[in-house]
Amino acid sequence: MSPPSYAILGTGSYAPARIMTNEDLSKVVDTSDEWIFSRTGIKERHIAADDELTSDMATAAAEKALADAKVTPDQIDICIVATLTPDLPMPSTACIVQAKLGLRHDVACFDQHAACSGFIYALDTAWALLQSGRYRHALVIGAEKISTVLDWSDRTTCVLFGDAAGAVVLGPSPEGSTAEIIGAKLYSEGGNTELLCIPGGGAAYPVPGPGDPPKFMQMKGREIFKFAVREMEDAAQDILEQHQIHPDEVNCVIPHQANLRIIDSLAKFLKLPEDRFFVNLERYGNTSAASIPLAIDEARRSGRLPNGSISLFVAFGAGLTYGSALVRW
Numbered sequence: 001m002s003p004p005s006y007a008i009l010g011t012g013s014y015a016p017a018r019i020m021t022n023e024d025l026s027k028v029v030d031t032s033d034e035w036i037f038s039r040t041g042i043k044e045r046h047i048a049a050d051d052e053l054t055s056d057m058a059t060a061a062a063e064k065a066l067a068d069a070k071v072t073p074d075q076i077d078i079c080i081v082a083t084l085t086p087d088l089p090m091p092s093t094a095c096i097v098q099a100k101l102g103l104r105h106d107v108a109c110f111d112q113h114a115a116c117s118g119f120i121y122a123l124d125t126a127w128a129l130l131q132s133g134r135y136r137h138a139l140v141i142g143a144e145k146i147s148t149v150l151d152w153s154d155r156t157t158c159v160l161f162g163d164a165a166g167a168v169v170l171g172p173s174p175e176g177s178t179a180e181i182i183g184a185k186l187y188s189e190g191g192n193t194e195l196l197c198i199p200g201g202g203a204a205y206p207v208p209g210p211g212d213p214p215k216f217m218q219m220k221g222r223e224i225f226k227f228a229v230r231e232m233e234d235a236a237q238d239i240l241e242q243h244q245i246h247p248d249e250v251n252c253v254i255p256h257q258a259n260l261r262i263i264d265s266l267a268k269f270l271k272l273p274e275d276r277f278f279v280n281l282e283r284y285g286n287t288s289a290a291s292i293p294l295a296i297d298e299a300r301r302s303g304r305l306p307n308g309s310i311s312l313f314v315a316f317g318a319g320l321t322y323g324s325a326l327v328r329w
């Protein structure tokens with residue numbers, strides 16, 4: 001008997017109520033709606049309330065994904081939260097989410113840190129664990145309160161990001177159903193720390209003092225842009241070739257939502273029209289590990305992922321990391 005294949009049984013997402021427009025930002029830093037929109041495609045982003053934590057957003061998205069999948073919390077065997085903004089350095093946000101959702105105690109709960117590629121990393125990890133045959137259902141969540149690691153006086157970073165969460169439930173494919181994961185592939189290029197990092201607050205500089213690097217995100221935007229264009233293309237091409245799928249067979253590409261110019265460049269490389277790409281960064285900005293699951297949920301709910309269609313997910317982030325996954329809905 002062949003092992004069961006695993007499918008995305010349900011999706012959910014959550015964004016905080018507060019919306020910050022480019023116009024709002026131009027009152028905080030020296031920027032403009034014209035600059036932000038023309039360079040990135042972003043118009044606005046959601047910002048979590050002070051008392052709203054990554055685990056709260058993760059839990060809200062997970063509850064919707066569970067309801068969508070018609071899977072109860074006690075059926076979950078694995079809970080992974082992809083995040084670079086955990087509630088606390090310890091314990092994992094996944095354990096906090098476990099308690100909030102009321103998951104069983106014999107559940108593997110852990111955080112996955114691959115920055116903006118985190119969701120693809122978590123998806124592949126959960127899928128591999130399910131394929132071991134030891135687990136049946138997994139919750140895979142991407143959640144970020146990235147507003148807490150931004151330097152709100154640095155216009156080169158603070159205009160790009162927003163807070164949100166997205167989640168999927170994975171489980172054995174019910175008979176006749178689709179949404180199966182075809183494949184996934186992960187990559188890393190360590191040694192590029194200085195291109196995109198939060199230098200302070202870790203073991204190197206636990207409590208940054210005068211002269212130490214800060215606890216805020218620092219980024220060499222142009223270098224990251226070039227890396228993103230190059231490696232998104234590689235990751236997309238690699239997985240399509242591996243599974244012998246022609247780019248034209250991909251009905252919907254769901255890329256990491258960082259910059260519309262990066263997405264346009266991937267569209268040109270794959271020779272696909274723009275309408276094959278699902279893009280929502282205009283309303284959310286870059287939500288890091290939440291970006292792809294949030295987009296998957298919105299794409300599904302807007303009818304962009306009909307049964308039998310093929311989707312390509314492709315992401316890049318700090319590390320540097322990147323990765324891709326293919327799903328047949």
Ligand code: UT7
Pocket residue numbers: 030031032035036039040116155156159219221222223224225228258259286288316317318
């Ligand atoms: O998930 C991974 C996260 N990181 C990314 O996705 C970042 C990838 N990189 C990018 O998206 C782009 O490089 C940025 C949007 C960050 C920047 O766009 P760019 O076209 O590469 O601009 P630039 O860095 O070359 O800066 C051009 C000019 C500079 O002024 P000068 O030196 O030409 O006088 C900047 O100081 O734009 C200036 N600038 C701004 N002006 C108004 C930089 N940020 C802003 C701003 N508002 N917010």
